[in-house]
Amino acid sequence: MSTKVSLDGINKLYKTKELIDKASGRIYDLVKRTSLHKSQNLSNKNNIYFKREDEQQVFSFKIRGAYNKMLEIKNKDSQIYACSAGNHAQGVALAGTHLNFSTHIVMPIKTPEIKVINVKRFGGNVILFGSNFDEAKSKCYELAQENNGSIVDPFDDLEVIAGQGTVGKEIWEEMPNVDYIFAPIGGGGLISGVASYIKFMNPNIKVIGVQTYDSNGMYLSINEKEKIILPNVGLFSDGTAVKEVGNLTYEICQEILDDIVLVDTDDICLAIKDVYNDTRNIMEPAGALSVAGMKKYINQKQLNGKNIISILSGSNMDFKKISFVSDRANIKTKKEVLLAITIPEKPGTFLTMYNSIYPRNVLEFSYRYSNKETANIFISFTVDTEEDMQNVTHHIIKSIPTSTVIDISKDELAKTHLRFLMGGKVLNKPKNIIEKVYRFEFPEGPGALKKFLESLPVKWNVSLFHYKNYGDDIGRVLAGIQVPFSEESELNIYLDKLGYEWTDESKNIIYKNYIQ
Structure with a gap:
């Protein structure tokens, strides 16, 4: 991405800065000047600070833009x-x-x-x-x-952008020697305002946006040099789950942003944990998005000795999500490992395997008899380091020469479904029938699972089904469908019309080894 601002861009920055200064002069009877909190845990090679927008009365930065926009509405009967x-x-x-x-x-x-x-x-x-x-x-x-009535747009409005831009003005006034600023991107209002002010004051300060891989509209739009409308968006970081970024925000971001970093769900979960360890406050996924991107960017660019600010955009966390976040954060830190182990089905072998793991704390264990020769096991346990995990693996293989050990800590199918669904393979398979296995994701809510079940076809046999409510906004289902070979193309047409995100897992090695 280019950081050179055209003459026309400079004029626009000046106009936006004027609007931000105006907003700054009138919003603080309701809006709070939030603090810069130094992260003691993340400040190793760099000086890391959190801009604490969770301190607002509504627990997010959104009050800034909304209030500034509504101050422009003169008709009090509106x-x-x-x-x-x-x-x-x-x-x-x-x-x-x-x-x-x-x-x-x-x-x-x-x-x-x-x-x-x-x-x-x-x-x-x-x-x-x-x-x-x-x-x-x-x-x-x-x-x-x-x-x-009057519409107050969430991001694609100059007064809203100016209100959000007061975050950037506060950063500049408190730490003008900042080197990097990281901000989350949904529709683009926050980062447009922040970048406009910062780049006018000092164009050498880097402003980096952060999005998720599955809600990356601004990233794709800037790279394609035209605004891209996403067909679907990921739901975990619901505060940034925007299919279409704003016209104004796209224009600003493509002109002045230095870069955009993409992260995944596990990156965000670990960032939520990082912020909690420093502040004892729990961010919502979008609230910790900037921290996830910052950590990834620092690692990629090997930054050292820099003053870096991550904007914590909000803490309106749905309590039901916390267990999911904790689970994924532990795996991401590599303090918890999830293994798929195959050992001979004979007395004493299980104890030999367990002794290779002991005294480490076992968190989960799933096993089911499938045949006379082998036993397939899912097990998760805590480790101190990655080397510790490798030692366990080496010890199991050395103790049981015919065993196999697969680290499935990064396998989405295993983490989400198969760790909870341990069973034998299909022994008496119908002739001329193929089993197709899919992961589905759909918006969670009252009646969502019922709707999903009703949408499944009645003409084909459902041979496998697993659902677990993780307490977040996404329903996750693993389903196996038996279909005649001649009707496989018809099944694909049906799935395309279903309206849910789906992934074909029929060739997944974990499925083939443990379920098929």
Whole structure:
């Protein structure tokens, strides 16, 4: 990505900076100047700081842009409309109450109850509509038009961008010698405002965006040099799960961003743990996204001796997600290892295997008899280092020469499903039938699993099914479908029309060894 700003870009930066300065002069009767918290645990080769936007009254930066935008609405009788599944909704509701506006927030039906309750607590009128953000957004615009209301956009508005840009102004005023700033990207409002101010004050300061691999609209748009609309987005980092970035935010980001880092779910989970260890506060996935990207970027670029700030964008964490985050963070730190082990099915072999692991703490164990020759085992346990894990593996193979040991700590199918679904293979397979195995993901919520089950075809036999509610916003299912060879293409057509994210795991080595 280019960091050279054109003359036209400089003029735009100046105008945006003026708007940010204006916002800074009027929002602090409701908005808090948040602190810079030095990370003692992450400040090894560099000086790492967290910009604590979780300190806001609504526990995220979104109050800045919402309030600044609503200060521009002169007609105090205006009906304010906004669409959001979380933080923006709370910002609009609180700002509306502060300014005596009537606010109407359209939220998808599947929105977690805690977020609905908080919007109501801040004074917003909640309207639940649609199964996803796009349906709720259409309803929001429809209601605003019918009632001659005003829309407060979550990111694609200059006043909103200017409000979010006050984060950058605060950073500059407190630490002008910063070298790198990392910020999460959903629609792009936060990083557009921050980068606009920082790049005007000192273009040598690097501003790096962070997105997830499965919600990377800004990354793709900048690389393709045109705005890309994603067909689907990942749901774990729900605060940045945006299919289409803004027109204004795309224009700003493609002009002045230095880079965008992509991370996965496990990276985020570990970042949430890192922040907790430093602050004793639990970030939501989007809130810790910048930390995940920062850690990856530092490692890739081998940064040393730099002043680095990560913006913690929010802490509206759904409590039900915490167990999932803890589980994945332990695996990511390589303090927990998950192994698939095959040993001879004969007396004494299991004890020999276990003795190779003892006295390490065993966290999970799954085993089922499948045949007379071999026993297939899933086991997870704690280790101190990667070398410790390798020692265990070496000891098992040395003690049981015919054994096989596979580290499946990075295998998504194993981590999500097969560790909980240990069983034998199909012994009496029907003739002329093939079993296809798929992982499905769908938005979690009341009735979501029932809807998924009802969507499965009745003409084909479901031969395997595993579902576990992890407490987050995503429902995960592993399903095996038996289909005649002649109808395999028909099955693929059906899956494309199903409307859910799916992955064919029929060739996965773990499935072939342990389930097929």
